[in-house]
Amino acid sequence: MVDKKKDTTTEAKILDAARKVFIAKGMAGARMQDIADEAGINKAMLHYYFRSKDQLFETIFKESVGxxxxxxxxxxxxxxxxxxxxxxxxxxxxxxxxxxxxxxxxxxxxxxxxxxxxxxxxxxxxxxxxxxxxxxxxxxxxxxxxxxxxxxxxxxxxxxxxxxxxxxxxxxxxxxxxxxxxxxxxxxxxxxxxxxxxxxxxxx
Amino acid sequence: MVDKKKDTTTEAKILDAARKVFIAKGMAGARMQDIADEAGINKAMLHYYFRSKDQLFETIFKESVGxxxxxxxxxxxxxxxxxxxxxxxxxxxxxxxxxxxxxxxxxxxxxxxxxxxxxxxxxxxxxxxxxxxxxxxxxxxxxxxxxxxxxxxxxxxxxxxxxxxxxxxxxxxxxxxxxxxxxxxxxxxxxxxxxxxxxxxxxx
DNA sequence: ATTTAATTTAACCAATTGGTTAACAAAAAT
DNA sequence: ATTTTTGTTAACCAATTGGTTAAATTAAAT
Structure with missing residues (x-):
């Protein structure tokens, strides 16, 4: 195991949570607070790592189809x-x-x-x-x-x-x-x- | 023509507008104000004729599949x-x-x-x-x-x-x-x- | 004509939402 | 050791949202 911590990074936690919530509820139905809760972090972190909801969504979307x-x-x-x-x-x-x-x-x-x-x-x-x-x-x-x-x-x-x-x-x-x-x-x-x-x- | 005015009733206008907006944007994405605007009426009328967003949505949904x-x-x-x-x-x-x-x-x-x-x-x-x-x-x-x-x-x-x-x-x-x-x-x-x-x- | 009931409106409300900020903690660089 | 950068938080904010209300208008019933 080269880097065991990689997937517990805050950024990774956000992406995991965002993926889950966006896929389950869609763009309109997803709440930033839901994603933060799911990731177990403060909501402000979402904006720290990804500027906006749109941008976070786009990241997940591209990943999904990419x-x-x-x-x-x-x-x-x-x-x-x-x-x-x-x-x-x-x-x-x-x-x-x-x-x-x-x-x-x-x-x-x-x-x-x-x-x-x-x-x-x-x-x-x-x-x-x-x-x-x-x-x-x-x-x-x-x-x-x-x-x-x-x-x-x-x-x-x-x-x-x-x-x-x-x-x-x-x-x-x-x-x-x-x-x-x-x-x-x-x-x-x-x-x-x-x-x-x-x-x-x-x-x- | 028995009743030419039927489809310009407020209720009918609401249903037409709701159908349009809900189908285009889904439940989460639809806004009551959008529906009111689309119908050209006051937003309060939506609640007067259909108690809540949920109930209006359900009406459209049932109609769509019914x-x-x-x-x-x-x-x-x-x-x-x-x-x-x-x-x-x-x-x-x-x-x-x-x-x-x-x-x-x-x-x-x-x-x-x-x-x-x-x-x-x-x-x-x-x-x-x-x-x-x-x-x-x-x-x-x-x-x-x-x-x-x-x-x-x-x-x-x-x-x-x-x-x-x-x-x-x-x-x-x-x-x-x-x-x-x-x-x-x-x-x-x-x-x-x-x-x-x-x-x-x-x-x- | 006048009372009554049904419709419609504008203003308002509390809750929610995406997003910001300033202070604080932890790492990294010096 | 201390400055600087990075990461994190709680509190806050303006805008939006579904929903309410009281007054006004219109239609119906008397």
């Missing part, structure tokens, strides 16, 4: 077969979301709140480029490896099948009647089930 | 072929969401906020019962009309494919690059495309 973006971008333009990309996206995304099940809702929510600001914060200068993937899909259609399908619909389907279960978890758990463990198992299955489902639908 | 619930319940237990149910669900849900594209996010969001209270508000005494649909799916599997698939996964897939595009609209519009009209067209296509996609995947 991990995923580069991986998605890499995958999009990777030189891999279409089916492999589908399999990898599902596995990657679902694995990530299982570790942080509330991030998808948190992100989706804040993107909805201010779609403008989001683009900048998230992607900075270069937004993800789907053109290569789209072309790849069109190629597969042309080669008659898959049925004719609009690339947009296919991408939408893939994202839907991977992301929605985490957004709708409370509703799904309720309607279908799942406890925490069952949900986890279903999601574990889904890493394989989603690509299989998609491929079964489009493969010729 | 329309859908009975239709879903009816469909679940209807005496119709599985494929027909899938087709009808997709068409019904997507049509509804196209008319009120922000409701799905609004509802999902508030369900996440307090899943407990939601059940009561939403379903009252009798929550939706999936058992008939589940049995139906199992039957189709047994009869080898469809490939072996977990009913839970299938239901999750159907909901994902219908609901997610509206939750992720800003992200999708951004990533894929869609304007309002294109999005609308894609969703219109989807009423048929989703059932086709599912059925192609599971039909034997």
């Amino acid at each position: 991990n995923l973006i580069p991986r998605v971008k890499a995958l999009l333009n990777a030189d891999l077969p279409l089916f492999t990309k589908i399999e990898m996206f599902a596995d990657n995304y679902i694995s990530m979301a299982m570790q942080n099940p509330y991030i998808p809702m948190f992100v989706m929510n804040e993107v909805n709140r201010q779609p403008q600001a989001f683009i900048k914060k998230m992607f900075g200068n270069d937004p993800p480029d789907l053109s290569k993937l789209v072309e790849q899909i069109e190629q597969e259609v042309k080669k008659k490896n898959i049925v004719p399908i609009s690339p947009v619909q296919l991408v939408m389907n893939l994202m839907s099948l991977c992301v929605f279960p985490f957004l709708g978890k409370p509703i799904l758990s309720m309607v279908i009647g799942l406890d925490e463990l069952q949900f986890k198992n279903i999601m574990e299955q889904r890493k394989k089930a989603v690509p299989e489902f998609i491929i079964a639908s489009i493969k010729k | 329309n859908l619930i009975p239709r879903v319940k009816a469909l679940l237990n209807a005496d119709l072929p599985l494929f027909t149910k899938i087709e009808m669900f997709a068409d019904n849900y997507i049509s509804m969401a196209m008319q009120n594209p922000y409701i799905p996010m609004f509802v999902m969001n508030e369900v996440n906020r307090q899943p407990q209270a939601f059940i009561k508000k939403m379903f009252g005494n009798d929550p939706p019962d999936l058992s008939k649909l589940v049995e139906q799916i199992e039957q189709e599997v047994k009869k080898k009309n469809i490939v072996p698939i977990s009913p839970v996964q299938l239901v999750m897939n159907l909901m994902s494919l219908c609901v997610f595009p509206f939750l992720g609209k800003p992200i999708l519009s951004m990533v894929i690059g869609l304007d309002e009209l294109q999005f609308k067209n894609i969703m219109e296509q989807r009423k048929k495309a989703v059932p086709e996609f599912i059925i192609a995947s599971i039909k034997k």
Whole structure:
């Protein structure tokens, strides 16, 4: 253990607390005092380390999405077969979301709140480029490896099948009647089930 | 025209404004003053007609979901072929969401906020019962009309494919690059495309 | 016409919220 | 050792928020 104290730093405590509160309650619902309490420190420290609520929020937000973006971008333009990309996206995304099940809702929510600001914060200068993937899909259609399908619909389907279960978890758990463990198992299955489902639908 | 003035009633103006503001900003983000301004009336009227913010919110919330619930319940237990149910669900849900594209996010969001209270508000005494649909799916599997698939996964897939595009609209519009009209067209296509996609995947 | 009830308003209130400040303590640098 | 910087706190502040009230206006009932 090189540096055991690192994650009990005041700054780290603030970030942990802020992550928890912001993700649970969103930007508008979160209170600076809640975060301070959760971190077990004085509220003034929040402003000492991060100037304002906005800035603290932005830190958490970037952190939440920041991990995923580069991986998605890499995958999009990777030189891999279409089916492999589908399999990898599902596995990657679902694995990530299982570790942080509330991030998808948190992100989706804040993107909805201010779609403008989001683009900048998230992607900075270069937004993800789907053109290569789209072309790849069109190629597969042309080669008659898959049925004719609009690339947009296919991408939408893939994202839907991977992301929605985490957004709708409370509703799904309720309607279908799942406890925490069952949900986890279903999601574990889904890493394989989603690509299989998609491929079964489009493969010729 | 029996009663032309009905929708310019103060109460109606409040409801219209509240719907707009709550759906746009969520419970925590919405301000009573915003709603009053939007309705062009004095803030005190909000409390005169609806005792509190909570109560006004609940009115809007119930109204937002209330329309859908009975239709879903009816469909679940209807005496119709599985494929027909899938087709009808997709068409019904997507049509509804196209008319009120922000409701799905609004509802999902508030369900996440307090899943407990939601059940009561939403379903009252009798929550939706999936058992008939589940049995139906199992039957189709047994009869080898469809490939072996977990009913839970299938239901999750159907909901994902219908609901997610509206939750992720800003992200999708951004990533894929869609304007309002294109999005609308894609969703219109989807009423048929989703059932086709599912059925192609599971039909034997 | 006059009383009564329903609506609407402006002014006000207490509580909460994000944020600041000045004093104080602990480390680091000298 | 002592100055200086960094970290921390309690008290405070102005603005905002949901909510109230008493007076004024309008509509309904008598």
